Amino acid sequence: MVQIFLANLPKQILKTTKLSDIQHIKLSELTTLIERVVKDAFAEKTYWVIAEISGLNYYPDKNYYFFDLVEKNEATNALLTSIKCNAWGSTVSKIRDFEHTTGQTFTSNIQVLVKVSVEYNLKYGLKLNFIDIDHSYTVGNLEKQKQETLKKLLTENPEHIQLINGEYVTFNKKVPINPVIQHIALISSANAEGYKDFKKVLAENQYKYIFKIDEYLAQVQGESAAQQMVNRLVEIYESRKPYDAVVIVRGGGTPTDFLHFDSYLLSKAVARFPIPIITGIGHTGNQSIVDLMAYNATIAPTKAAECIIAHNRTFEEKILNFQKSIISKTNELIARHQIFLNNVNSKIISKTKDILSENAQYISRINSVIVTGANNFLIQQKERLQPLLNKIIQKTVLMIDSNKFNLNKYIYTIKSSAVHLLDVKQYNLNYYIQLIRHLSPMNVLKRGYSLIYQNGKIVKDPSTIQRGSEITNLLFDTEIISTVKDKKKSNEPKFKL
């Protein structure tokens, strides 16, 4: 097409000069020619082009973007084509809208679908004018990237990240959180609004909780933001300080740096971090991958602070409830015991009195029963005894009388018998006296009997008397002394009675 234009160039502009024999024209003439050709070909025409942004420069003063649109070989990544492009004036607001909606910074190395017009400028050459950018293409791309990153996180960190019932369960989510969060490691950039908001909300909390915040400042914007935040996490871990939580905030800046929170490295570090991480990244769209990996994700720095305060308040309320319940339960318990003791006390007193009075009554009843019973018994016995007694008395009197009579009889008998006996005895005695008188040796001797003595002894055995022995015969009152002439047995029994 250009050749056709060139062929149709008017002859008069093809001049010859003395400097050279070669026919030539001025560059401006050529570029003007190009300008015209381009203008004729591309004027009023716009194109939607898929390309990658490269070598972007932004001049905030002038609100100018300069960049290249390039296309690379998908397999080899070799540059296929490149063209300059710029955005300025009212079109820059399209870029702002894009960044806001997608969360993607308009920067180098991103694939975009842009609407451009072709322009040739005499000073700057051929370039494309940025007119508009398609959001959904980038959003789709980003979403695809995000899904790929999530997939990579799951497959490469199966021990620390799992997808359970559509929810990402990470090691960080399972780290036990302290009931009170006081010592906080804060990752933020020092000049970010979110950092100030977060600290302000914590400092001005209505419960006057005290927080100790160690700041780990990191760039949360720009190319190396993700890597810097990972480095801060490593520092926090290596500090070995007993942090209750790590808080990552971002906010107040442009929404474009949001994409760092979808970074594989940062997401992985957050998922595997041994201290609970609370995010307050401040975004309008879907949650970032870091949010999905973190212990707790809030939508803004102030919300992160409020969440921490609420967490601590929950603990305090629990304690206050314990206190309340301890107070009421204790009072209740003491009151219950008091009532119980009082009841037992009065019960024991009344029961004891009852028992004592019952027993006393019983005893007095028994007593009266015993007394009357005994009296009755005595009376009965007396009544039974009386006739016996009477009988005994009667019998006794009778017996005494009868005995008296007998006795008198005996006395009489004895008396009379005794006199008689004495008489008899006297008689007998007299007889014996008579007899004895008759038997006295004198009387015997008087009656003619003699006693023979030998040697002064009465001889009873005639054998002791020998012939010639001298014997004495006593005859009544005369002793006859004689000598034995003879001795012989007498056969005449002269004195047989």
Added chain:
Amino acid sequence: MSQSLNYKDALNELSEIAAAIENESISVDELATKVKRAAELIDFCQTKLKNTDAEVKKILAQMEAKSKDVK
């Protein structure tokens, strides 16, 4: 009263005595001893309860004072 007596044991013993007295399974021989023991136990429990109550009130007051400080 033995030094090792604690509220719980005292209360148990007291309940036993009260039950025994109530269902009159106590002989008059041991009644005086038991009632005396019950009185001792009640006194012990009351004293303990009063002391505990006082102590608890003190602690609760401290607790409340502290929690007010925090608020």
